[in-house]
Amino acid sequence: MAEEKSLNFLEEIVENDLREGKHQTILTRFPPEPNGYLHIGHAKSICLNFGLALKYGGKTNLRFDDTNPVTEETEYVESIKNDIEWLGFRWANEFYASDYFEQLYEFAVKLIRKGLAYVDDSTSEAIAQQKGTPTQPGTNSPFRNRSVEENLQLFADMRAGKYSDGTKVLRAKVELPNGQSGMAHPNMHMRDPIIYRIKHAHHHRTGDAWCIYPMYDFAHGQSDSIEKITHSICTLEFVPHRALYDWFIENLEIYPSRQYEFARLNLTYTVMSKRKLLQLVNENHVSGWDDPRMPTLSGVRRRGYTPESLRDFCDRIGVAKRDNLIDVGLLEFCVREHLNKVALRRMVVFDPVKVVITNYPEGKTEMVSSENNPEDESTGVREIPFSRELYIEQEDFLENPPKKYFRLAPGQLVRLKSAYIIKCESVVKDANGNVTELHCTYIPESRSGSDTSGINVKGTLHWVSVAHAVKAEVRLYDRLFKVEDVADAEGDFKDHLNPDSLKVQTVFAEPDLLKAKADIRYQFMRKGYFVLDPDTTADRLVFNRTVTLRDMWSKSSKT
């Protein structure tokens, strides 16, 4: 019997609605504004909206919330669609809030007719003034009591382009239950909110057809309603908007979509706001939106994260209404877990020291075979050239090793992965005392697969044959920020950038990596998971480190 996973609060709501017959099926939507790139926080929302529909046999629309022409561009539309598909989801319909401009306009007219909206000539400063503060009630606009006819005419004139930007707006006219002006509403959003503003701007889809555009509050809920979205799921900062959301639906007498809010994702050692990410890009702290250190979907994709691991992550973090700060270690766990199963093992030496096997014939090369992935036999084996001169990692040799050091040391034995057991006989140093070569002997009968030596060694090292080594560039990434909770840290968030978040080095790889492909994941044995970067050219291989391997040794040896 499979253990049943408990439901999150949204699943409970949906199951209740279905059980009580409130809905026969559910319809959700993912509503990005095309003014930036998607990040992991959006992935949580995408997995939630699409996941809920998938789980309960419903559908999900992709709807671009494109009501502000000055910040929105088609370029973003394309990247957003690409990211959602990459994550593995398919939308039922591709819609745009701008598809509904005409209908939204009619909704506004209806509100005016009902005496629930008015054209206001106040300046934006005056309107801000009228709003009051969270602790003080607002005051009425002097234009609040214009007649329906005048408002109708003025609003039509706004649409017709008779007024310049900022000179007039359409405002909802909210009344309190006791008949008093809504400007005294305890919820700031209910204090006669602006619902249409004049912007003589070119829209990415409607072009110059409009010079008035609806505000978010007058577009989102109505768009949900038009599409008959059953569950409109958004983040916590929209909680105070819900009263308005419902107010419009009620007064417009349209399909009652319902809004539900969950806590957005926060991750340690990074930032998750479009504004801050944009700043990192514009000020060249990163190479672009797809810099592998960025939490954008394009960034983590380039970094080598898989859609599977991201979906798993979103599944594990859960959904609730309390603020949270997820340990980025959980994300790393998810990607390691997936990559461990699919990545092909390869050997790459990062900081080489030469090993000369003194009893191995000069000029001889033999091929040893090694499994591509011990987790998946179907991936088969590959051949690796072995010869007299090899590179191993500098850190795999210590002249004076501590007690539980399983690697190479004078007189000590180690296994070279998929090849022979060797013994360190002597150390060659330069004038400065730096180790330049290790002279070793190998045990011929210890060959991998036909080992008759009877010797058991504790350590196994990766290596590459000097004569056959292929040079490559690796880009090693670390956390973008030095502090766990960047948003909570003192001062400007950029003060906390990690200066060592990127290290580039040239490494020596086994020749098979010449055949590396962008869609194949690799584990450089004992070093981490890597993926080919698009910067790769015909004569330069470039790899991004997705994540390191879990490393108990460095952890315990540090203390």
Add this chain to the structure above:
RNA sequence: UGUCCGAUGGUGUAAUGGUAGCACAGAAGAUUUUGGUUCUUUUAGUCAGGGUUCGAAUCCUUGUCGGACAACCA
């Protein structure tokens, strides 16, 4: 000083009046031709006070703490 939302191990997330569980992280051990993987074991929690109840993480109440809200942004 207002309204709204929230508070469970280090981090997340369950338990819906009846044994506080799971995952990550941490620790210990076993296996291992990756100090990886895998497998055992293990540390650690209900914000505080009062109340209702046979019984409270859960209900009531007061308080404390955290967050959101005053863009012609979404």
